[in-house]
Amino acid sequence: MNIINLLKIAFKALNNNKMRCFLTMLGVIIGVGAVITMLAIGEGSKASIKSQISEMGSNMIMIMPGSEQRGGVRQSKDDMQSLKPSDYEVLKENAKLLSYITPSVSSQGQWINGNNNYPSQVQGVNSEYLDIRQRHISDGQMFTEQDVKSAAKVCVLGKTLVDNLFPNGESPIGCVVRFGKIPMTVIGVLEPKGYNTMGQDQDDLALVPYTTVMKRILAIDYLQGINASAISEEQSMAAMEEVSEILRSSHKLRATDADDFQVLSMQELSDMISATSSMMTLLLAAVAGISLLVGGIGIMNIMIVSVTERTREIGLRMSIGAKGRDIMMQFLIEAIIISVTGGLLGITLGGLATWAVSAIANWPVRIDAFSVILSFAVCTFIGILFGFYPAAKASKLDPIEAIRYE
Amino acid sequence: MAKEIIKIENLRRNFKVGSEVVKALRGVTFSICEGEFVTIMGSSGSGKSTLLNTIGCLDTPTSGGYFLDGVDVKSMGKNERARLRNRKIGFIFQNYNLLPKTTAIENVELPLLYNSSISAKERLSRAKEALEAVGLGDRMMHKSNQMSGGQQQRVAIARALVNDPVIILADEATGNLDTRTSFSILTLFQKLHRAGRTIIFVTHNPEIAQYSSRNIVLRDGKIVSDTYNDSIRSAQEVYESLPEEND
Numbered sequence: 334m335n336i337i338n339l340l341k342i343a344f345k346a347l348n349n350n351k352m353r354c355f356l357t358m359l360g361v362i363i364g365v366g367a368v369i370t371m372l373a374i375g376e377g378s379k380a381s382i383k384s385q386i387s388e389m390g391s392n393m394i395m396i397m398p399g400s401e402q403r404g405g406v407r408q409s410k411d412d413m414q415s416l417k418p419s420d421y422e423v424l425k426e427n428a429k430l431l432s433y434i435t436p437s438v439s440s441q442g443q444w445i446n447g448n449n450n451y452p453s454q455v456q457g458v459n460s461e462y463l464d465i466r467q468r469h470i471s472d473g474q475m476f477t478e479q480d481v482k483s484a485a486k487v488c489v490l491g492k493t494l495v496d497n498l499f500p501n502g503e504s505p506i507g508c509v510v511r512f513g514k515i516p517m518t519v520i521g522v523l524e525p526k527g528y529n530t531m532g533q534d535q536d537d538l539a540l541v542p543y544t545t546v547m548k549r550i551l552a553i554d555y556l557q558g559i560n561a562s563a564i565s566e567e568q569s570m571a572a573m574e575e576v577s578e579i580l581r582s583s584h585k586l587r588a589t590d591a592d593d594f595q596v597l598s599m600q601e602l603s604d605m606i607s608a609t610s611s612m613m614t615l616l617l618a619a620v621a622g623i624s625l626l627v628g629g630i631g632i633m634n635i636m637i638v639s640v641t642e643r644t645r646e647i648g649l650r651m652s653i654g655a656k657g658r659d660i661m662m663q664f665l666i667e668a669i670i671i672s673v674t675g676g677l678l679g680i681t682l683g684g685l686a687t688w689a690v691s692a693i694a695n696w697p698v699r700i701d702a703f704s705v706i707l708s709f710a711v712c713t714f715i716g717i718l719f720g721f722y723p724a725a726k727a728s729k730l731d732p733i734e735a736i737r738y739e
Numbered sequence: 740m741a742k743e744i745i746k747i748e749n750l751r752r753n754f755k756v757g758s759e760v761v762k763a764l765r766g767v768t769f770s771i772c773e774g775e776f777v778t779i780m781g782s783s784g785s786g787k788s789t790l791l792n793t794i795g796c797l798d799t800p801t802s803g804g805y806f807l808d809g810v811d812v813k814s815m816g817k818n819e820r821a822r823l824r825n826r827k828i829g830f831i832f833q834n835y836n837l838l839p840k841t842t843a844i845e846n847v848e849l850p851l852l853y854n855s856s857i858s859a860k861e862r863l864s865r866a867k868e869a870l871e872a873v874g875l876g877d878r879m880m881h882k883s884n885q886m887s888g889g890q891q892q893r894v895a896i897a898r899a900l901v902n903d904p905v906i907i908l909a910d911e912a913t914g915n916l917d918t919r920t921s922f923s924i925l926t927l928f929q930k931l932h933r934a935g936r937t938i939i940f941v942t943h944n945p946e947i948a949q950y951s952s953r954n955i956v957l958r959d960g961k962i963v964s965d966t967y968n969d970s971i972r973s974a975q976e977v978y979e980s981l982p983e984e985n986d
Binding site for chain 2 (some may be wrong): 335338341342346349644645648649650651652653654655656658659688732733737
């Protein structure tokens with residue numbers, strides 16, 4: 334018996350029981366819809382966390398001086414002076430997994446422009462800072478390697494600082510402002526970035542060559558930290574190990590010595606947050622999956638009832654020449670039609686629900702092609718799985734008994 | 740001599756019920772030739788249902804031989820027998836067994852659906868032909884639950900004719916019908932018989948034997964009489980003599 338005839342027979346049978354067929358489908362529709370919506374919400378929040386972290390520079394690696402014991406007293410790491418400009422040089426020269434690297438020294442102080450002043454921080458870096466933190470210059474330019482070498486008194490201001498020092502909206506480029514007592518020429522303005530996930534104003538800072546901060550502001554010969562970015566997010570871990578190795582050998586640490594520096598990466602933070610949100614997604618999907626399973630059991634239940642109810646029909650079909658296989662295929666196809674149609678409607682419902690969630694509750698959502706394909710595949714599989722038993726039961730009926738079944 | 744459609748030799752069929760063996764058929768031998776209208780009679784428990792199931796290739800004998808249209812059925816598997824039923828046998832049941840909520844024409848098409856060598860177009864034209872042959876040319880699109888018992892049985896007969904079977908097996912085909920409708924159905928059987936069809940009509944109603952060409956009586960799994968009827972009564976005459984219901 335060919336497949337077109339089988340489909341025709343199955344459609345006919347379902348058509349004869351529209352209401353029951355729809356109610357059976359409803360289980361699958363709700364199941365698939367729930368799976369799609371839950372996955373969309375989970376994926377959406379994961380994606381939004383990820384994008385926030387990657388805005389901060391997801392492949393960023395921070396190297397800080399480590400705490401150390403001196404005469405039994407554990408020192409605060411701010412007092413440590415174990416990172417030197419030479420460490421920066423060594424890393425820049427030897428680290429192959431780092432794409433950008435900048436020393437980092439910072440200080441707090443009052444910025445003054447005529448009658449206006451504002452307390453902010455000064456961040457001593459080199460020009461690669463922009464690439465590491467994914468910042469851009471909106472006006473003017475970044476300072477150069479030459480400015481770094483000469484410890485030039487130039488600065489690039491963040492938006493918050495510009496707003497407070499130049500309240501009348503005039504262009505700050507070329508103006509001379511003071512940090513404490515040190516005059517500095519404004520050569521550029523950073524593109525605003527707003528607040529980060531932790532609620533910090535990312536525009537409340539000024540970038541200055543790190544040499545300027547070290548020599549002219551803090552008068553120190555060590556670095557407070559080194560920031561770098563790995564060549565890719567995946568390579569972050571390897572890059573961290575590489576940094577450790579290079580620093581240990583340049584610091585001449587013995588194998589038994591503890592690190593006198595710390596290497597941290599955004600990747601770790603990112604992994605932690607996305608692991609949590611993956612877990613949530615999985616949990617939500619599992620709950621939704623259970624409802625899909627219940628929907629599948631609903632199909633089996635109805636198919637068993639249907640086989641019993643249609644025993645005489647099965648007997649008749651067999652007596653006029655249907656083989657066991659034909660009967661089995663008929664019922665299996667009915668189950669698959671229910672689950673596949675339910676699946677398609679469920680995907681539509683899931684799409685609508687997802688849209689409603691994002692429109693009404695304003696949650697970040699994202700429907701993955703993967704989640705659609707997965708839930709569709711699962712419900713087709715469920716149709717086959719739960720349709721198989723009743724179909725096999727139908728195909729094994731004895732036509733002699735079936736035809737006289739009351 | 741006409742072609743032998745059915746040849747049964749020393750047919751036995753035993754059933755195991757618990758530890759007991761029930762002998763439903765105890766050595767039945769007969770042949771049916773093309774164009775015969777045979778009634779098989781017997782009270783309940785006589786083995787007539789078992790015989791019908793065997794002739795209809797639904798059941799296989801425990802021993803003995805059964806040849807349908809020259810084919811040895813006994814050695815056939817389940818699927819082969821299903822195919823044989825589809826191509827060579829037309830079944831008619833006491834309770835019609837039409838598919839519910841399905842039109843007459845779709846019901847009649849059903850056997851042809853299980854024959855993949857027949858195209859959709861041919862299926863439709865053959866179903867129409869069969870319905871016209873039973874006098875339901877004007878009710879093709881009626882659903883089975885919108886028809887009277889007699890009409891439903893006519894649809895069932897059309898369904899049995901549609902695959903052009905070598906034999907028509909009727910199991911108490913008039914059992915559920917009132918007298919007048921019974922005779923109209925019997926008239927239809929006689930018409931088919933005159934057109935050359937081979938019919939086996941199983942019944943426990945001894946009256947019907949008067950309208951067939953041959954009568955086989957079973958008792959306790961054995962044939963007790965096998966008589967040819969030289970003076971077949973016309974069912975149509977009886978039908979016409981019966982008053983139409985008008986109370």
